[in-house]
Amino acid sequence: MITMKNIIREGNNTLRSEAKKATFPLSDEQRQLAHDMMEFLENSQDPKIAEKYQLRAGVGLAAPQVDVSLQMASVLVPSADGEAPLFKDTIVNPVIISHSVQGAALSEGEGCLSVDRDVPGYVVRHDRITLRYYDVDGNQHKIRLKNYPAIVCQHEIDHLHGVLFYDHIDHDHPFTMENEDLVID
Ligand SMILES: O=CN(O)CCNC(=O)c1cccc(Cl)c1Cl
Numbered sequence: 748m749i750t751m752k753n754i755i756r757e758g759n760n761t762l763r764s765e766a767k768k769a770t771f772p773l774s775d776e777q778r779q780l781a782h783d784m785m786e787f788l789e790n791s792q793d794p795k796i797a798e799k800y801q802l803r804a805g806v807g808l809a810a811p812q813v814d815v816s817l818q819m820a821s822v823l824v825p826s827a828d829g830e831a832p833l834f835k836d837t838i839v840n841p842v843i844i845s846h847s848v849q850g851a852a853l854s855e856g857e858g859c860l861s862v863d864r865d866v867p868g869y870v871v872r873h874d875r876i877t878l879r880y881y882d883v884d885g886n887q888h889k890i891r892l893k894n895y896p897a898i899v900c901q902h903e904i905d906h907l908h909g910v911l912f913y914d915h916i917d918h919d920h921p922f923t924m925e926n927e928d929l930v931i932d
């Protein structure tokens with residue numbers, strides 16, 4: 748199972764590299780990694796398991812964060828009411844093919860398992876995206892996401908291109924937003 752010791756931190760070059768595009772069929776090792784990444788997210792969102800293994804909670808995890816330079820990220824965005832997740836899948840070779848002009852940022856800012864410090868500020872992203880990706884079986888998907896799930900997928904896609912959330916924060920005006928941009932609770 749993946750635990751915090753498997754997650755690389757700032758200073759490791761893999762985190763700032765362009766991850767390699769996956770080719771299909773994925774190797775057994777790559778399929779196992781996808782399983783392990785999703786399992787980590789489920790574990791990290793279970794208070795008992797997270798406490799037992801000292802896991803920081805996450806709603807996404809990208810392969811570069813476990814030192815694998817591959818364009819693959821698992822996303823598990825729970826719903827507020829404990830029903831079906833807002834989005835759950837492992838996205839391979841994801842591409843944002845269109846997006847809203849309107850931006851959005853989480854009111855709480857963002858955090859990252861690869862960044863061992865709080866970096867306050869609004870991370871302004873696209874509020875709505877059309878995402879094309881492949882699942883681990885090589886099936887192509889084209890989906891539209893908005894608000895929280897859209898923001899999480901953008902955070903993960905950034906990891907595949909060596910970008911970290913605080914790269915988007917304007918450190919002179921960390922909590923300034925354009926008029927039309929949304930602040931999401
Ligand atoms: O790349 C994934 N992580 O670093 C896992 C830890 N961070 C989060 O779960 C997280 C927290 C807040 C906002 C966003 Cl957008 C995300 Cl993604």
Ligand code: NI
Pocket residue numbers: 858859860861902906
């Ligand atoms: Ni992250």
